[in-house]
Amino acid sequence: MGLLDKEFSDGNIVIAPVEDVLNWARLSSIWQLGFGLACCAIEMMATSASHYDFDRFGVIPRNTPRQADAIIISGTVTLKMATRIKRLYEQIPDPKYIISMGSCSNCGGPYWEHGYHVLKGIDRVIPVDVYVPGCPPRPEALLEGLLKLRDKIRHETLRKKSA
Amino acid sequence: MKNAEEIFEILKQQFGDSIIGLDKDTPTEPIITVAPLQIHKIAAFLREAEELKFDSLMCLSGVDDANGTKVKDADGYDSIQGGTLSVYYHLDSVELRHKITLKVSSDRENPQVESVENVWRCADWHEREAFDMYGIVFLNHSDLRRILMPYDWEAGYQLRKDYKNPEFYQGMKVPY
Numbered sequence: 493m494g495l496l497d498k499e500f501s502d503g504n505i506v507i508a509p510v511e512d513v514l515n516w517a518r519l520s521s522i523w524q525l526g527f528g529l530a531c532c533a534i535e536m537m538a539t540s541a542s543h544y545d546f547d548r549f550g551v552i553p554r555n556t557p558r559q560a561d562a563i564i565i566s567g568t569v570t571l572k573m574a575t576r577i578k579r580l581y582e583q584i585p586d587p588k589y590i591i592s593m594g595s596c597s598n599c600g601g602p603y604w605e606h607g608y609h610v611l612k613g614i615d616r617v618i619p620v621d622v623y624v625p626g627c628p629p630r631p632e633a634l635l636e637g638l639l640k641l642r643d644k645i646r647h648e649t650l651r652k653k654s655a
Numbered sequence: 656m657k658n659a660e661e662i663f664e665i666l667k668q669q670f671g672d673s674i675i676g677l678d679k680d681t682p683t684e685p686i687i688t689v690a691p692l693q694i695h696k697i698a699a700f701l702r703e704a705e706e707l708k709f710d711s712l713m714c715l716s717g718v719d720d721a722n723g724t725k726v727k728d729a730d731g732y733d734s735i736q737g738g739t740l741s742v743y744y745h746l747d748s749v750e751l752r753h754k755i756t757l758k759v760s761s762d763r764e765n766p767q768v769e770s771v772e773n774v775w776r777c778a779d780w781h782e783r784e785a786f787d788m789y790g791i792v793f794l795n796h797s798d799l800r801r802i803l804m805p806y807d808w809e810a811g812y813q814l815r816k817d818y819k820n821p822e823f824y825q826g827m828k829v830p831y
Binding site for chain 2: 571572599612
């Protein structure tokens with residue numbers, strides 16, 4: 493976990509690489525866009541609520557993409573919605589992260605064959621960092637996905653965006 | 656409270672040839688078939704008449720009867736020519752506690768049905784949905800736009816039996 497391993501040569505000075513500090517700050521406060529689509533959104537809300545407590549990882553829903561760092565695609569993405577999601581994604585300032593939650597947004601889910609209105613995977617429109625399988629995934633699974641995203645951010649470098 | 660035959664007789668007296676038939680051999684409610692361009696007058700009468708008082712439109716649904724001839728196009732894909740598209744109206748009288756189902760059929764090539772939006776206000780979105788999914792045009796509807804699919808959807812009407820999904824919509828691949 494970077495920072496705490498480093499030398500404390502002075503009570504007021506912490507020496508650490510810039511990347512570690514930036515990554516630590518980013519992964520500790522992933523503010524997500526307050527955005528839900530279908531039944532997965534119910535699980536996402538349960539994850540946000542007190543029992544599973546998303547907030548202990550610094551995840552807070554924000555009501556505008558301008559203030560958000562991440563977006564959890566929680567549910568079936570229709571073609572109509574996909575155009576809106578693309579716009580929301582473009583409005584989020586960099587660095588931005590996407591968690592694709594549940595079978596529908598991973599690959600179309602139960603609508604893969606006859607869903608004339610469903611986008612078969614959100615990764616056809618925007619780049620996805622973490623896929624969470626399940627239909628819908630339990631809150632633990634979503635938390636696992638978030639931890640995976642935090643791992644990914646932790647190993648980012650300034651030279652190249654990896655997540 | 657009136658049964659289907661009595662309702663049919665009342666309508667027959669009032670509207671004559673516009674009332675096409677009564678089908679009682681259905682597992683559901685008996686169905687009265689009427690003329691698509693007279694449905695708004697018949698609907699208004701059903702709602703207003705003292706002995707009928709159908710004050711509630713429970714459901715309005717489009718149906719593709721798929722009773723035309725199947726034609727294979729160049730890609731070996733079936734399309735249906737001729738035949739009819741239908742609209743079913745499920746009516747209920749809360750006060751008199753009777754029910755009836757109305758049916759209208761219209762040509763598949765030029766499906767036109769009069770709107771009952773002015774009779775039962777809830778028909779507004781139901782008719783828009785039937786238009787969205789089957790392309791049935793409701794004459795004198797105040798706002799006949801697609802309701803579920805995107806406004807710029809040009810690939811046809813999804814619930815028709817010969818619907819073919821497009822390859823792309825706005826640059827997004829549609830098939831799996």
